[in-house]
Amino acid sequence: MTAEIHQFPASRSLHNRRVAGEQAKRNEIAEYLRTVAKWIQADDVKSEPTAVLLVLSGKDGDEVVWKGYQDNADVSLRDAGRAADSQVNTLFRRRGGNFHDRRKP
Known part of the structure; x- marks a missing residue:
């Protein structure tokens, strides 16, 4: 007699929290890029890009x-x-x- 071990599927809420965390990181990067774009448009950088x-x-x-x-x-x-x-x-x-x-x- 053998027993098979089955993994429980990942919970939906755990998956949703992981996706929300990844989206928050992306939003933070996008906001930073917008800030850099504002610096460039305002000529507020040392180089002339x-x-x-x-x-x-x-x-x-x-x-x-x-x-x-x-x-x-x-x-x-x-x-x-x-x-x-x-x-x-x-x-x-x-x-x-x-x-x-x-x-x-």
Whole structure:
């Protein structure tokens, strides 16, 4: 005589809470992007942006999107990628954003 173990299906409310949590994260990201767009429109950024490189990250992988690099001799997609890489792979502490603290801790 053998017994089979059957998993109970995930409860509907648990699924709904997980989906609501994911949607809240998406809403927060979308609101942040709207804020950045307002900064750009108000010319409230240090650079004069003519292009953008954006990485959308999720549990299934990353999606890289960009706008403004084709037929634009003023900016380079390769340089933007290097700048993003330098933000991730630094050997010194950052105070935040693009400010680099090069003093030894």
